[in-house]
């Protein structure tokens with residue numbers, strides 16, 4: 001059979017494809033180069049371009065090449081988490097494989113609502129690869145739009161498991177309880193609210209000296225609820241808290257959950273990939289005993305948003321929570337549609353970005369990358385601890401560091417660090433965000449980008465010091 005020829009016939013296209021592809025290639029090349037090294041300053045959107053973005057919808061269209069060039073200028077002047085010194089929140093990397101997979105996905109526009117055909121092999125393989133990388137006994141899993149949705153998916157599955165029939169009857173106030181560390185991500189609280197359990201069902205468990213959930217207090221809180229007739233729905237442990245990177249003691253928490261048949265969900269949106277690292281894998285002992293696990297591939301696995309997944313070590317729980325029969329989505333014989341395992345209907349093939357990245361780079365390069373960022377964090381902590389004008393507010397187990405600049409003299413450190421965070425962002429060489437740890441305002445840095453170098457840390461510290469000097473000089477003259 002001759003190969004299928006796809007004619008490049010302009011009669012069936014609304015754009016000049018050749019020109020559009022040329023622009024795309026040159027814009028991608030420019031963007032990728034710009035991620036290679038930290039920039040001395042961020043570009044400002046030219047006024048003429050700014051004016052074009054105020055224009056009304058044109059009656060007659062423009063050339064796609066012109067429109068793409070404008071879009072690229074706007075993106076280049078936006079805050080991109082892929083830059084090596086973008087250290088605020090939890091940044092990204094601009095991984096080339098993710099961009100290419102995303103383009104292919106958009107070209108084919110496969111819908112992961114119903115049965116999608118051959119691509120399902122790739123989705124399943126990606127879930128298996130991710131589970132193998134972090135050492136999780138996968139039985140089933142789904143890709144979602146982010147850690148928020150993955151946590152919600154797990155909570156809904158756990159709710160139906162602990163309180164069967166809730167999908168139909170709803171939840172009575174005070175029926176269930178969900179246990180989290182005091183520094184769990186707010187998405188868990190939101191998931192509990194959306195699941196109808198009510199925010200009052202959250203038991204916020206105090207932290208130990210490593211900022212992990214105190215397991216003795218967890219145990220006691222569960223006993224109290226059971227004695228009061230409240231059903232424990234799930235314990236949500238965090239493997240890498242957003243604020244400090246703390247990894248809850250998963251083994252000890254599993255020891256509490258297992259005898260009670262209580263669902264253990266691990267929110268590893270940020271930290272879980274480090275379970276596959278050489279440097280920090282030991283922190284995740286017990287991960288394999290969890291019922292479900294959230295991993296955001298758009299954080300430390302470096303692919304573009306939005307790509308998260310929830311992995312389960314049991315079968316049937318997702319179907320119990322989501323399966324339904326509709327006259328427009330029949331289950332002929334034994335077919336199962338993707339919407340029977342997840343919240344969303346129409347959705348893209350989120351897995352492809354991660355699949356292409358894992359296939360291209362392999363487990364070894366990912367491990368090297370994780371170890372490199374951990375080494376960067378260790379290096380930064382050592383430098384900060386050796387410097388008289390800085391302090392580190394905790395012992396960072398992963399790559400998130402809360403630090404403070406100490407200008408010396410009689411200065412309000414909270415105010416100084418809040419002003420400093422804004423000044424660093426305005427300076428443009430680095431981007432970081434302020435945070436509050438134990439009531440103290442600090443600068444929070446997260447290192448997950450393989451492009452960040454040890455020399456970039458020199459730039460980071462120089463930028464903070466330069467900005468602090470400018471602030472000091474300004475306050476001396478006022």
Ligand SMILES: Cc1ncc(COP(=O)(O)O)c(C=O)c1O
Pocket residue numbers: 090145146147148149185187238240241242267268269270296308
């Ligand atoms: C621990 C943790 N869980 C959940 C989330 C929410 O993830 P997303 O922004 O992908 O919805 C975050 C985001 O930073 C996080 O750090």
